[in-house]
Amino acid sequence: MALSPEENNALCLEFFETAWNTGVVREDLLTADALDHSFVGGKSKTEPGSGSFKQIIGMFRHAMPDIHLTLLDQIYVADKVVHRWSLTGTDTGGVMGMPPSGKTLTFTGTTTVRMSDGKIAERWANVDELGLLQQLGVVPPPPGA
Template sequence: MSVEENKSIAIAVFPAAWNHGDFGPAEKYIHPDVVDHFDDSRGIEAFKGVITGFRSAFSDLQLTVHHEVAEDDLVVHHWTMTGTHDGAFQGIPPTGKSLTWTGITIVRIAGGQIVERWANVDVLGILQQLGVVPPPPAP
């Protein structure tokens, strides 16, 4: 597959799933046994579960892809996510707070499907915004 085809696959999957809960593109373009190195999970159902969990905790969840870079079989997305914490998240009761966090996701595509995913997510920033972890001291 070409780099452009790989980019088309990645951009078709992630905004649809995160922003709208639309897993149609994921069903088509994610291998059933996809390996997610972020949480050491395997399979498309685990992928769907992560997104469903976030969408139930942040009802207005919005993913914005700022940059998309691709080479060979890898596609990288630099993104921002926003949402209002109005549902339980990782055992944290709703706070009503509006959050913004960033991340970078890398996927490897083989045979027209995403077969691996790596992610670097600002989890500390999420926890600080939720008030679970104190913010760093002011300079």
């Protein structure tokens, strides 16, 4: 059964806050064939099921065990939910294959979700990887910054 846009947003809030802030991926909030359209570390992939969600969240939680998601904006209509967010954590495990920096990192992104019958059916995310790499000192900041 289709849920209201508000109910869809509430389920997305529950899923992403739980996943990022505790490391628990709520498979009961995903369709069995949920698609994660990810673009992380310069590689694009689309993978059905919960594996991709678990891999990405696990990768960042391993690198930054104290990682915390803060939602900055929420937009929802019909079966779509869009969140603009920031993640903050201390790099003790090495982000994106880099050696641990010990730095507190903050990066932002946007996640778009398509809901189906009260569950997440698809997810697309855009992450400010350039900003993250600049904080790690891998990429120089822009001139005058």
